[in-house]
Amino acid sequence: MNRNRIRSCIEDLGCTARLTDGASKLVVEFIVQGRSVVLYHPFPDELLRAPQFYLQKGHGFGKLAHVLTTEDSEFGEVCIADSLSTVVNTGRPELAYRDTVAKHVELLTRLIEDPAYNREEQLREFDAHWKILCSGSGSITNELFVAWEGNEVERLQVRLPRKTKSGSGLDIRPPSAVADTSVFHLRPKSPKRNKAVRRARRIDHNAVGMRLTHLDPAPATKREVVAWFFDIADRIDCDGRRELERLHRGKGRDYWVIFSAPIPDGEAMFAIHWRRRSKGGLPRSVDEAEAGQWDARPYRVRALSRASLIPRGGGSLDLSNKSVLLVGCGSVGGDLAMRLTSAGVGRLTVSDTDKLSEENLYRHILSMNHIGRQKAEALAHDIGRKHPWAKVESWNRSLECLREPAALKQFDLIVIAVGSPNVERAFAEFCLEESLSVPVINCWLEGYGIGGHAILVVPGTKGCWHCAYVDPETLTPSLLPNLHFLAPGQTVMRDQGGCGTQFLPYSGIAAGYTAAMSADLAVRFLQGHVTTSSKISWKGSDMEANRQRLSVTWRFRHFTESLQILPLHDENCDFCGA
Amino acid sequence: MGIQTHFNKFHDRIKLGRQDSAYKKARDRDDSIKGAVSSAFAAAGYPVVNDFIQGSFDTHTAIVPISGDYDIDRALVIDSAQAPANPVTPKKKTLEVLESRGFRNAKIKKPCVTADYASDNVHIDFIIYKRSPLNQLYLAVGKEHSDENNREWSPADPHGLTDWINDRSGYPTADAQAIQDQFRRLVRYLKRWRDEQFSPTVGARVYSIGLTVMVKQQLRHSFSMEGAPQDLQALRMTLDAIILFGGYFTPELAGRYRVRVPLPVLPWRDIFDGSSLDTGTQLYNKLDYLRRKLAEAEGLSDEREQCRILADLFGRDFEVPDPPKAGSKGRAVYPTAGIVSSSTGA
Numbered sequence: 001m002n003r004n005r006i007r008s009c010i011e012d013l014g015c016t017a018r019l020t021d022g023a024s025k026l027v028v029e030f031i032v033q034g035r036s037v038v039l040y041h042p043f044p045d046e047l048l049r050a051p052q053f054y055l056q057k058g059h060g061f062g063k064l065a066h067v068l069t070t071e072d073s074e075f076g077e078v079c080i081a082d083s084l085s086t087v088v089n090t091g092r093p094e095l096a097y098r099d100t101v102a103k104h105v106e107l108l109t110r111l112i113e114d115p116a117y118n119r120e121e122q123l124r125e126f127d128a129h130w131k132i133l134c135s136g137s138g139s140i141t142n143e144l145f146v147a148w149e150g151n152e153v154e155r156l157q158v159r160l161p162r163k164t165k166s167g168s169g170l171d172i173r174p175p176s177a178v179a180d181t182s183v184f185h186l187r188p189k190s191p192k193r194n195k196a197v198r199r200a201r202r203i204d205h206n207a208v209g210m211r212l213t214h215l216d217p218a219p220a221t222k223r224e225v226v227a228w229f230f231d232i233a234d235r236i237d238c239d240g241r242r243e244l245e246r247l248h249r250g251k252g253r254d255y256w257v258i259f260s261a262p263i264p265d266g267e268a269m270f271a272i273h274w275r276r277r278s279k280g281g282l283p284r285s286v287d288e289a290e291a292g293q294w295d296a297r298p299y300r301v302r303a304l305s306r307a308s309l310i311p312r313g314g315g316s317l318d319l320s321n322k323s324v325l326l327v328g329c330g331s332v333g334g335d336l337a338m339r340l341t342s343a344g345v346g347r348l349t350v351s352d353t354d355k356l357s358e359e360n361l362y363r364h365i366l367s368m369n370h371i372g373r374q375k376a377e378a379l380a381h382d383i384g385r386k387h388p389w390a391k392v393e394s395w396n397r398s399l400e401c402l403r404e405p406a407a408l409k410q411f412d413l414i415v416i417a418v419g420s421p422n423v424e425r426a427f428a429e430f431c432l433e434e435s436l437s438v439p440v441i442n443c444w445l446e447g448y449g450i451g452g453h454a455i456l457v458v459p460g461t462k463g464c465w466h467c468a469y470v471d472p473e474t475l476t477p478s479l480l481p482n483l484h485f486l487a488p489g490q491t492v493m494r495d496q497g498g499c500g501t502q503f504l505p506y507s508g509i510a511a512g513y514t515a516a517m518s519a520d521l522a523v524r525f526l527q528g529h530v531t532t533s534s535k536i537s538w539k540g541s542d543m544e545a546n547r548q549r550l551s552v553t554w555r556f557r558h559f560t561e562s563l564q565i566l567p568l569h570d571e572n573c574d575f576c577g578a
Numbered sequence: 579m580g581i582q583t584h585f586n587k588f589h590d591r592i593k594l595g596r597q598d599s600a601y602k603k604a605r606d607r608d609d610s611i612k613g614a615v616s617s618a619f620a621a622a623g624y625p626v627v628n629d630f631i632q633g634s635f636d637t638h639t640a641i642v643p644i645s646g647d648y649d650i651d652r653a654l655v656i657d658s659a660q661a662p663a664n665p666v667t668p669k670k671k672t673l674e675v676l677e678s679r680g681f682r683n684a685k686i687k688k689p690c691v692t693a694d695y696a697s698d699n700v701h702i703d704f705i706i707y708k709r710s711p712l713n714q715l716y717l718a719v720g721k722e723h724s725d726e727n728n729r730e731w732s733p734a735d736p737h738g739l740t741d742w743i744n745d746r747s748g749y750p751t752a753d754a755q756a757i758q759d760q761f762r763r764l765v766r767y768l769k770r771w772r773d774e775q776f777s778p779t780v781g782a783r784v785y786s787i788g789l790t791v792m793v794k795q796q797l798r799h800s801f802s803m804e805g806a807p808q809d810l811q812a813l814r815m816t817l818d819a820i821i822l823f824g825g826y827f828t829p830e831l832a833g834r835y836r837v838r839v840p841l842p843v844l845p846w847r848d849i850f851d852g853s854s855l856d857t858g859t860q861l862y863n864k865l866d867y868l869r870r871k872l873a874e875a876e877g878l879s880d881e882r883e884q885c886r887i888l889a890d891l892f893g894r895d896f897e898v899p900d901p902p903k904a905g906s907k908g909r910a911v912y913p914t915a916g917i918v919s920s921s922t923g924a
C-alpha cells in the first residue's frame with residue numbers, strides 16, 4: 001500500500017490528511033459547522049475489510065450514532081456499514097480509502113447537522129450502544145438469556161448460572177443469566193443431573209419483563225444508567241407500574257427489570273440488574289438509589305423469543321398455527337420433520353412404527369443414543385429441543401392404520417414419506433373414496449442418487465394422485481410413477497443377505513435433497529403460494545446408475561426443471577376426466 | 579384420457595403391417611404371379627436374381643387402404659450381363675404373363691408394369707431392375723412404344739431410399755426409437771388424410787413417397803415431459819415447417835403452386851416431376867387447411883370437440899368418443915403388469 005498515494009487521494013475529497021507515527025497512522029480532518037472533526041486510522045498489515053476509522057473524543061458534538069465509545073478510550077469506533085456487506089478493492093487501496101473517508105464525511109456531517117437523524121440512528125443501533133455498557137471485566141459481557149416475547153408485562157424467574165468454568169448449550173457460564181417462563185427445555189437430559197443443576201443455580205424471583213412504547217437512546221456511560229432508568233420508569237404504563245410497585249416493596253437483594261421497546265425497523269430488549277448487600281425494596285429514585293448504595297448493572301438481553309428467533313432463523317411466524325401430519329420417519333421423513341419445524345410449522349405430528357436401528361445411523365438424522373427407541377418419539381424429542389416453540393407429537397402408527405378420516409381431518413396437510421408404493425396407493429385410494437379434503441404430499445427418492453420426487457394433491461383442484469401414475473407409453477394407468485428417472489422393470493434393490501434383506505442404495509445426501517425439496521413444497525403450500533395439485537423433482541447424476549447398467553427414462557434425459565413446482569395434472573389421466 | 583389416446587386408436591386402425599391378414603391375401607396372389615413372371619424371365623434368358631417388396635412395409639408407414647384395394651410394389655432384379663439392352667423388353671414379358679393370368683387393366687407405365695387382380699382387390703406394380711456387378715441397380719424406364727430417347731436403364735437406389743427413411747442417426751440415441759415411431763405415425767396420418775381429402779385421381783398423384791420425404795426432412799417431434807407422444811402438436815409443427823420452411827411449394831400466377839420434392843437418394847430426381855399445377859395447388863391448399871385445423875384443435879380443451887375436428891380431417895377411423903358418463907369414478911385398472919419392481923425409498 002502506497003500510503004502517500006492514499007493520503008493524496010483523500011485530500012482530493014477536500015479533507016486534510018496526514019501521516020503520523022512514522023506513517024503508521026493516518027489522520028484525516030474536516031470541518032462541520034465551523035468545527036473540526038478528526039479521524040484516526042492505524043494502517044493494518046493487510047486490507048481485509050473497509051479501513052476502520054476512529055473519532056477523537058471531545059469533539060463537542062455530543063453523543064453520535066455509529067460512534068461506539070467505551071469509557072476508558074479516547075477514541076470512538078466509527079461504523080459506516082456492516083463489514084460483511086462491503087467488498088473492498090484491495091488492488092487499488094487508495095480508492096478504498098477515498099471511498100471510505102467519503103462515507104465517513106457524509107455520515108458524520110449528517111449526524112451532526114441533523115439531530116433528529118442522529119437520535120433515530122442511535123435508537124436503531126440501541127443494542128450496540130447498550131452492549132458497550134454491559135462490558136464487565138476483561139472481554140466478558142453481562143448477558144441475560146430471556147425467554148419472553150416482550151409483549152405483555154410478565155413476572156419472570158432469573159436463574160443464575162452455576163459457578164463452574166464451562167457449560168454447554170444453555171447451561172450458561174457466568175456472568176450470563178437466564179430468565180425464563182419455562183417454555184424452554186433448559187433442563188439437562190438426566191433428572192439426576194437436573195436436580196444437581198437446580199441446586200447449584202440460584203433462582204431469583206424478583207424479575208419482571210415490561211414493554212416500553214417509547215425509548216430514548218442508550219446512556220453514554222454506566223454512571224448515567226441509574227438516572228436513565230428512572231427516566232424511562234416514569235413512562236411505564238399501569239400494568240408495568242403495578243409490577244414495579246411490587247418490586248419497590250420487595251425484600252430482596254437482587255432485582256431484574258427487563259425491557260422491550262420498539263426501535264426503527266425492529267425491537268430492542270435490554271435489562272438492568274439492581275443489587276446491594278442488604279435486603280430491601282427496589283429504589284424509587286436516583287436519590288434513594290444513591291442513599292441505599294444500589295448498584296445498577298446493565299445487562300445485554302439475548303432474547304429467546306418466538307417472534308424474533310423464528311424469523312431470524314428464516315422461519316415464518318404465519319406457519320405457527322399450521323398443523324401437519326408426517327407419516328414415515330426414515331431418512332427422508334426425519335430430515336423433513338426437522339425442516340418443517342425449522343420453517344416455523346407450529347404443530348407437527350410424526351408417525352412411524354419403526355425403531356431406530358444401527359443400520360439407519362449413517363443416513364438418519366437421529367443420533368446413536370436413540371437406537372432402539374421409536375423413531376417418531378425420538379424425533380419429537382429432538383425437534384422439541386431444537387425448535388422449542390414447535391408442538392411436536394408422536395404417533396406409533398403406520399400409514400395403512402391411518403386410513404381413518406376422523407384422525408386426519410384435523411390436519412392442514414399430510415406428508416407421506418414412507419417410500420412404499422403399495423401402501424401409498426392404498427392410502428391415495430382411501431382418500432379418493434372418502435373424499436378426504438386434507439391435501440397430501442407423497443415424497444420418495446429413487447436409488448443411486450438419480451433423483452427424488454414429491455407430489456402434492458390438493459383435493460378439488462386440477463390434478464389427482466393418479467395423474468402421477470399414467471404410463472407415458474400406453475397412456476393407461478401404471479403401477480409406477482411417471483415422474484421416475486430410472487426406467488421401469490429393472491432390479492434396483494440390492495441384496496445383502498438373501499430374502500428380506502434387500503435395501504435401496506441411496507445416500508444421506510439424496511435423502512436430504514428429497515427432504516428439503518418436499519419441505520419446500522409443503523411450506524409453499526401452507527403459506528398459500530401453491531394452491532393446486534403439483535409435482536416437483538430433483539435430478540441427480542446418472543453416473544452410478546450407468547455403472548449398475550440401469551437405464552433411465554425419457555423424463556430423466558429431458559428433465560431440466562429440478563426443484564421447480566410443476567402442475568401435477570396429466571391430460572391422459574382417466575380419473576381427472578376430460 | 580387425452581387426445582393422444584385417440585390418435586393411438588386411430589393409428590391402430592389404419593396401420594398396415596406385413597403380417598396383417600387383409601394384406602396376406604394380396605401377398606399370396608403376388609407370390610403366385612411373381613413365380614410365373616420369374617419363370618418367363620428365366621425362359622427368356624434373363625433369370626431373376628433377386629426380388630423384394632418395395633415401399634412402405636420396410637419403412638413401417640403402410641396404411642389400410644380405404645378403397646379396400648391393396649397395393650404391392652413388387653421389385654424383380656435381373657443381372658445386367660443378361661439383361662436385354664431395351665428396358666421395355668422385360669416389361670412387355672411381364673405384361674404378357676399378367677394378361678394371361680387374369681389381371682385387369684394390365685399396362686406398361688413409365689416406371690413399372692401395373693395391374694389389378696379383379697377378384698381379390700389386389701393392385702400390383704411390377705418394377706424391374708437390372709443389377710451391375712457393383713450392385714448398382716438400374717430401373718427399367720419406358721412405355722410400350724417409347725422410342726430410344728424415352729426409354730433407359732436409369733440408375734436407382736430403392737434400398738438407399740428405405741435406409742434413408744429408416745435412418746435415425748440424426749436423433750438422440752436413447753430417444754431415437756420414440757422419435758422414429760412418431761415419424762411413422764405422422765406419415766400414416768398424412769397418407770390417410772390424403773386418401774380422405776383428395777379425389778382418387780388427384781390423390782393418386784399425391785405420392786406417398788413425396789409425403790414421406792417431406793415429413794422426414796421437416797420432422798418436429800413432440801413429447802410430454804414424461805415422454806408421452808404428442809402427435810397432434812408434432813403433426814401441426816411438422817406441417818408448419820413443410821409449408822413455411824420446406825421450400826417444396828413455389829407460388830405461380832393466380833395463387834397456384836408447383837410442388838417439388840427431390841428424391842434424397844439416386845437418381846435425385848423430383849418425385850413430383852411432371853405433376854400438374856393443379857396437383858401442387860390442391861396439395862398446398864389442403865395441407866395449409868390441415869395445419870390450421872390442427873392448430874385449432876390444439877387450442878381446444880374439450881376432447882370431443884377436438885375429435886370432431888380431427889374426424890373431419892382424417893375420416894371415420896378417427897373416432898369421436900361418447901360423452902363421459904356422469905359420476906363414473908372407480909378404481910384404476912392397470913392393464914399391463916401384475917408386479918413390477920420398484921426403485922423407491924424414503
Ligand SMILES: [Zn+2]
Nearest residue numbers: 065066079125
Ligand atoms: Zn452504526
Ligand SMILES: [Zn+2]
Nearest residue numbers: 464467573576
Ligand atoms: Zn388425475
